[in-house]
Amino acid sequence: MDYASSDAPAGSGAPVPGPRGTDMLLPHSARGVKVVIVGGFGVGKTTMVGAVSEIPPLTTEETMTQAGVGIDHNPGAEGKNTTTVAMDFGRISINQELVLYLFGTPGQERFWFLWNGIFEGALGAVVLVDTRRIEVCFEVITRLEDRRVPFVVAVNTFPEAPQYPVEDLRAALALGESVPLVACDARDRASCRDALLSLMDYLHTLVAAQETA
Amino acid sequence: MTSENPGPWNEGNPVPLYVITGGSGSSPEGFNLVTLIVARAAPDPSMQPEQATILTMCAYPLSVAEVSAYLSLPFSVVTALLSQLVEDERVEAIAPVPVAAYPERGLLEAVIHGLRKL
Numbered sequence: 001m002d003y004a005s006s007d008a009p010a011g012s013g014a015p016v017p018g019p020r021g022t023d024m025l026l027p028h029s030a031r032g033v034k035v036v037i038v039g040g041f042g043v044g045k046t047t048m049v050g051a052v053s054e055i056p057p058l059t060t061e062e063t064m065t066q067a068g069v070g071i072d073h074n075p076g077a078e079g080k081n082t083t084t085v086a087m088d089f090g091r092i093s094i095n096q097e098l099v100l101y102l103f104g105t106p107g108q109e110r111f112w113f114l115w116n117g118i119f120e121g122a123l124g125a126v127v128l129v130d131t132r133r134i135e136v137c138f139e140v141i142t143r144l145e146d147r148r149v150p151f152v153v154a155v156n157t158f159p160e161a162p163q164y165p166v167e168d169l170r171a172a173l174a175l176g177e178s179v180p181l182v183a184c185d186a187r188d189r190a191s192c193r194d195a196l197l198s199l200m201d202y203l204h205t206l207v208a209a210q211e212t213a
Numbered sequence: 214m215t216s217e218n219p220g221p222w223n224e225g226n227p228v229p230l231y232v233i234t235g236g237s238g239s240s241p242e243g244f245n246l247v248t249l250i251v252a253r254a255a256p257d258p259s260m261q262p263e264q265a266t267i268l269t270m271c272a273y274p275l276s277v278a279e280v281s282a283y284l285s286l287p288f289s290v291v292t293a294l295l296s297q298l299v300e301d302e303r304v305e306a307i308a309p310v311p312v313a314a315y316p317e318r319g320l321l322e323a324v325i326h327g328l329r330k331l
Contacts, residue, residue: 017285089278092327197328
């Protein structure tokens, strides 16, 4: 059990939590932006975050609480009305001022309470798909469309997963023709970077189309 | 430690979170996961340890998500701590780049350029 953060004032010699020197941002880093990577359990969200992040992936928790939770002394009832979900995230310094954060969030409906906070101000989303469990993505895609969050679909190319022609997947996911669908190896930095670039290029197209409309 | 202290607290959650946030149970508005936090004051011995730690770790900018991760505290607890620090003008909170329906073209071009260099 770690009480260090409660017992030790900063500077007392006890380890103070915080980034390693190499994980610090530049002092003039001025603005954050984010992209959300959404998909089912085990689809490779954390792997993808780790592959492109400049820091080892970190975990933040979000708790959904109701009034009175946390002051409930009734043994056995703790946690009944709370849900805590861990989200892994990473970071890419885009230039000296701009920092891109990548958040992995589970796609299942029971985690949608997280979405308000996570998608607020997000540039867009990468839907990561495992072709062995494609059903998680249907609702995710519908939900993103409802929220008008621009997204691309990246199919994580697990070696043992069945390979489908891209157009079959597009039909199976009922994806619009303009939505990019790319193959991606979540372990590979260049492949994940390319998936992110496909999202940015897609956003760029959407913005250009809006400007000429 | 817990063996001689058979209190009602669950092992994984020894300090009730409302104690850490000084009683504020509401989640303050205005913080995003990627709001950047920069310390504008040195830690002061009279401060709550968590707040002093935030000032130390935010000597250089850090996102609220990173502060949450390094403190191992949920986002909602961290934002409660941060809103007090902002009110006391001990930290500056820098809002993320605003993204309306679509991001600005210049922002996208900067991100594309940065990603290509990876």
